[in-house]
Amino acid sequence: MNFILALNMRQKIISLSLDTYELASKKANFSAWVRRKLLEEVKPSEVEYGAYCDRCDITFARIYKSSMLHYNCDKCGNMTTYLGEIE
Numbered sequence: 001m002n003f004i005l006a007l008n009m010r011q012k013i014i015s016l017s018l019d020t021y022e023l024a025s026k027k028a029n030f031s032a033w034v035r036r037k038l039l040e041e042v043k044p045s046e047v048e049y050g051a052y053c054d055r056c057d058i059t060f061a062r063i064y065k066s067s068m069l070h071y072n073c074d075k076c077g078n079m080t081t082y083l084g085e086i087e
């Protein structure tokens with residue numbers, strides 16, 4: 001059991017009926033399954049927003065603008081430079 005929630009994770013309480021609760025209980029990692037299903041709904045053609053780390057020379061891209069405006073590099077943790085919409 002993992003008691004430490006990663007910094008980039010948020011919790012959301014959901015309500016399940018008896019039958020959907022049974023189905024959810026059969027998933028080894030229900031949270032990961034929900035995350036995957038949600039991301040499957042996002043059209044891959046949607047525009048992405050970029051952020052660039054000077055130190056690592058890496059560009060990060062995400063579908064949510066708000067998360068990229070002040071994005072910390074995945075590798076070094078430095079504040080990245082917002083690039084705007086990228087292809």
Ligand SMILES: [Zn+2]
Nearest residue numbers: 053056073076
């Ligand atoms: Zn970096």
